[in-house]
Amino acid sequence: MQHDRPDASHPPPADVTCAVTVLMPCLDEAATIGRCIDKARRFLQTHDIAGEVLVADNGSSDGSAEIATARGARVLHVQQKGYGNALMAGIAAARGEFVIMGDADDSYDFANLEPFVQALHGGFQLVMGNRFQGGIRAGAMPPLHRYLGNPLLSGVGRIFFNSPVGDFHCGLRGFSRQAILGLDLRSTGMEFASEMVVKASIEGLRITEVPTTLSPDGRDRPPHLRSWRDGWRHLRFLLLYSPDWLFFYPGIVLFAAGLMASAWLLPGPRTVLGLNLDIHTLLFAAAGMILGLQSISFAFFAKLYGMRAGFLPPTALGLKIAEKFRLEHGLILGLIILLGGISGSVFAVGRWGAEGFGDLVPGSMMRLIIPSATAVIIGVQITLSAMLLGVLQIPVRDHQIASKK
Numbered sequence: 001m002q003h004d005r006p007d008a009s010h011p012p013p014a015d016v017t018c019a020v021t022v023l024m025p026c027l028d029e030a031a032t033i034g035r036c037i038d039k040a041r042r043f044l045q046t047h048d049i050a051g052e053v054l055v056a057d058n059g060s061s062d063g064s065a066e067i068a069t070a071r072g073a074r075v076l077h078v079q080q081k082g083y084g085n086a087l088m089a090g091i092a093a094a095r096g097e098f099v100i101m102g103d104a105d106d107s108y109d110f111a112n113l114e115p116f117v118q119a120l121h122g123g124f125q126l127v128m129g130n131r132f133q134g135g136i137r138a139g140a141m142p143p144l145h146r147y148l149g150n151p152l153l154s155g156v157g158r159i160f161f162n163s164p165v166g167d168f169h170c171g172l173r174g175f176s177r178q179a180i181l182g183l184d185l186r187s188t189g190m191e192f193a194s195e196m197v198v199k200a201s202i203e204g205l206r207i208t209e210v211p212t213t214l215s216p217d218g219r220d221r222p223p224h225l226r227s228w229r230d231g232w233r234h235l236r237f238l239l240l241y242s243p244d245w246l247f248f249y250p251g252i253v254l255f256a257a258g259l260m261a262s263a264w265l266l267p268g269p270r271t272v273l274g275l276n277l278d279i280h281t282l283l284f285a286a287a288g289m290i291l292g293l294q295s296i297s298f299a300f301f302a303k304l305y306g307m308r309a310g311f312l313p314p315t316a317l318g319l320k321i322a323e324k325f326r327l328e329h330g331l332i333l334g335l336i337i338l339l340g341g342i343s344g345s346v347f348a349v350g351r352w353g354a355e356g357f358g359d360l361v362p363g364s365m366m367r368l369i370i371p372s373a374t375a376v377i378i379g380v381q382i383t384l385s386a387m388l389l390g391v392l393q394i395p396v397r398d399h400q401i402a403s404k405k
Helices: 033-046 064-070 083-093 114-121 143-161 177-181 192-202 227-240 243-265 279-309 316-324 327-354 362-392
Strands: 020-026 051-057 074-077 098-101 126-130 173-176 207-211 270-272 275-277
Touching: 020 033, 020 064, 020 083, 033 051, 033 064, 051 064, 051 083, 064 074, 074 083, 083 098, 083 177, 083 192, 098 114, 098 177, 114 126, 114 173, 114 207, 126 192, 143 192, 143 227, 173 177, 173 192, 177 192, 192 207, 192 227, 227 243, 243 279, 243 362, 279 362, 327 362
Parallel strands: 020 051, 020 098, 051 074, 126 207
Antiparallel strands: 098 173, 126 173, 270 275
């Protein structure tokens, strides 16, 4: 089956006579698309900018495409559903050196795009609108989005990816067409907005923000956005795109805490604030070590797979691991720890036999059994993880899988 989404890796050349493409994704926006196009065309004419208005129609059934054509816009029909599909098709088909994209619901002012154009001409490759700086008019954004969703998700993005963007989900943004095509964006749905900012931040593109105003949309139907569903999709994307924050850092904390607690409790019971901590706490500390190590190994799997699949950029640590790590290294380390655990277990059985396989003092015996069992589990974990990393490191040729009809 052939997909009709344009190949961003081999885009058509931009029209040298077109400086700016104003791109509007559209799905049943008949009530507002005409006003948005009029404002954008008026802006281009008023500021004497050679440009075009491009509508990426994603299967409208309300006459939006016909209205756009009548208002002087170029209409691109994108059959693959999804916000990301519509925008990537529009970016690939744009004729302008710069693209300014914005929702076609009349919530953004397409007549006031000069700050975006100035920043783009100033050398910035991604210019984000910031609604919190420019103003959010009454009724334009639900309180849940304004005070929780957007600040939370933008904050997570800033921390995870060291991004300078304070409004990750502003629908009005401008960018260098070639720079964004070079990011090889993959998201087909609403996550596209986050992916653009995340990849631009990781790749070191020059990013800035300009204040923009958000007005109540002019739709005569409910919005496509679903607060909790789409909010979770954006958060999930940010987490999955950052294996360090999702797996590595929590794993390091959990493993270190478990290791220190185990070492502290191994000699004997401890009393803290009147609480007696004994072998039961030692058991949970050992479980923390096991879970922490598992989480750390997941971070390496995710990072290596992400780099090979192309949706995570290569990092110095990831490349070093891929270059230096060998299956044999993990197998040797895992087997050493496994043998240590087996030896401790055999010794414990020997002590039990010396007592006639009868009852033993739990406090002393469990201080031998818990570390031994933990070492066995960790040794097996490391061995299996080494094998899986070895599988992920197998060289493969690029190939395409063609599905049969």
